Amino acid sequence: MAKKSTQGEDHKDHGVLYVGIDLGTSRTSVAASNGVRETLPSFVGYPKDVVSKKLLKKDVLFGDEAISKRLSLNLFRPLEHGVLKCGEGGDDDAEGNMRAARDLLLEAVRMIRPRKDELIYAVIGAPAQASINSKNAIINVARESVDSVMLCSEPFAVAYGQDMLEDVLVIDIGAGTVDLCRMHGTMPEDADQITLNTAGDHVDSELMDLLSKSYPQAQFTTQMIKELKERHSTVAEVQAPIQAILPVDGKPTEFDVTEAVRGACSSIVDPIVDGLGKLVASFDPEFQDRLKGRVLLAGGGSQIKGLDMAIEIRMKEMLGNGRVVLIEEPMYGGANGALKIAHDMPEEYWEKLK
Ligand SMILES: Nc1ncnc2c1ncn2[C@@H]1O[C@H](COP(=O)(O)OP(=O)(O)OP(=O)(O)O)[C@@H](O)[C@H]1O
Ligand SMILES: [Mg+2]
Structure with a gap:
């Protein structure tokens, strides 16, 4: 058909x-x-008991609604x-x-x-x-x-989706994993793929660590830090300071989180370029340059500002050259x-x- x-x-x-x-x-x-x-x-949530079920008027909640009502739900x-x-x-x-x-x-x-x-x-x-x-x-x-x-x-x-099936390196930055995949005109095999755990969740936990070291008095949850990251994520050098409001003993207090955000976001660059290097090195030498010149950056984590440039710069240092294209609509x-x-x-x- x-x-x-x-x-x-x-x-x-x-x-x-x-x-x-x-x-x-x-x-x-x-x-x-x-x-x-x-x-x-x-996220999928089911009311914990009859009270929450009566309150929520639903048997199952999804996505943002499930996250916001999580205290009354068994959340999955x-x-x-x-x-x-x-x-x-x-x-x-x-x-x-x-x-x-x-x-x-x-x-x-x-x-x-x-x-x-x-x-x-x-x-x-x-x-x-x-x-x-x-x-x-x-x-x-x-x-x-x-x-x-x-x-x-x-x-x-x-x-x-990008019509790029030949001599392409795909970087897909998700929450749990960064998936690197080498495409050469056929279905990718095991040797074409590398999975790293240094993805979005990793950035969140780095950011938590950096903030709790710099500002031990501030209170925050993983969810708050994730939202903070999604609003301000960047690896770029020059920019206005990033301010965040976090509670201290219940009182909203302003903190400068610029260095922490940039440090946490930057932590994923080296592992990615190391992985790319492995996929390049084990590829036909005649086509290695072409491969390095066709890197696709995708996934929610690719929305970190300046990430494509940062990967390119690191690729040039480690691999001689690199050209990274951020795909449209990464989500x-x-x-x-x-x-x-x-x-x-x-x-x-x-x-x-x-
Ligand atoms: N603007 C942003 N800046 C930085 N990171 C972001 C931004 N928006 C979303 N993210 C992060 O992207 C990640 C989710 O990406 P995506 O939706 O591609 O993941 P996923 O496909 O669900 O995860 P996986 O591929 O691991 O299964 C989360 O860690 C999220 O915090
Ligand atoms: Mg994904």
């Missing part, structure tokens, strides 16, 4: 709604062939390091996490507003190195929300690419669910 790869209304002939889903540790983003794009934090973040907490790593509540993941996907599909009669064909981006077990778990939880599903590796989706890079794959994929590749 011929499918066009434009993201328009070309699915009407077979009543299929194509969907690209980026199922992330931190955010889940969806892009669909009906033009809808949505994103929500990957069903993915960790990009992998479904399906019991493999001895997770406490595998069943609860599976249920949360299932509900999260149901909500994601609801958000794209499919028509009743449409079949939903979804491509879900999974971490490049997810185990078979974890992949099967994702397919299983998708069963209730979509008619047909395919998994693809997340960096592959990003590169596919949707994975979902847009997965949607494009969904459009282009021949019928026989789809795993039928229903």
Whole structure:
């Protein structure tokens, strides 16, 4: 069956709604062939007791609402390091996490507003190195929300979305992991991929450490620090001071957090360039320069101001040269690419669910 790869209304002939889903540790983003794009934090909460249920008037809450009502909820973040907490790593509540993941996907599909009669064909981006077990778990939880599903590796989706499948290095900076992937015109293999734990959550914990050392009197939570980072993140040298208001003994107090923010954000640059160096060094020497000249920067963490430049500068120091392109809409890079794959994929590749 011929499918066009434009993201328009070309699915009407077979009543299929194509969907690209980026199922992330931190955010889940969806892009669909009906033009809808949505994103929500990957949090799912269930009321703790009858009182909270009566108060919230809901059986399940998602995303920002779940975060803000977390004190009355059993809160789940069903993915960790990009992998479904399906019991493999001895997770406490595998069943609860599976249920949360299932509900999260149901909500994601609801958000794209499919028509009743449409079949939903979804491509879900999974971490490049997810185990078979974890992949099967994702397919299983998708069963209730979509008619047909395919998994693809997340960096592959990003590169596919940019039409850059040959001699490209993808850097995808998420919450739990930075995924580095070398593309050379085929599906990436294990040797093409490196996963680092120095991602967004790492920046948050560095920032917590730096702030509690500089300002032991200030009170803050991980969530407050994450919000602070997302508002002010930068690795750039020249700029106005960053001021944050944090409570001291209950009293809001202003602090200069410029150095702490810059230090925490900068902490991810060296590990990334080290990883890129490994992927370059083990590549065909004739094509190494081309590879270094085609680095794609994606993921929520790529929104740190000046990060593309900082990586380029470090690449020049360590590897002789480097050219980094920040993709447009970093939050949707994975979902847009997965949607494009969904459009282009021949019928026989789809795993039928229903
Ligand atoms: N403006 C910003 N500046 C810096 N970091 C940001 C910004 N906005 C979001 N982030 C960070 O990006 C990370 C989330 O990125 P993304 O949504 O790509 O992750 P994910 O795909 O859910 O995670 P993973 O790939 O690990 O599964 C979080 O750590 C978040 O704090
Ligand atoms: Mg991601």
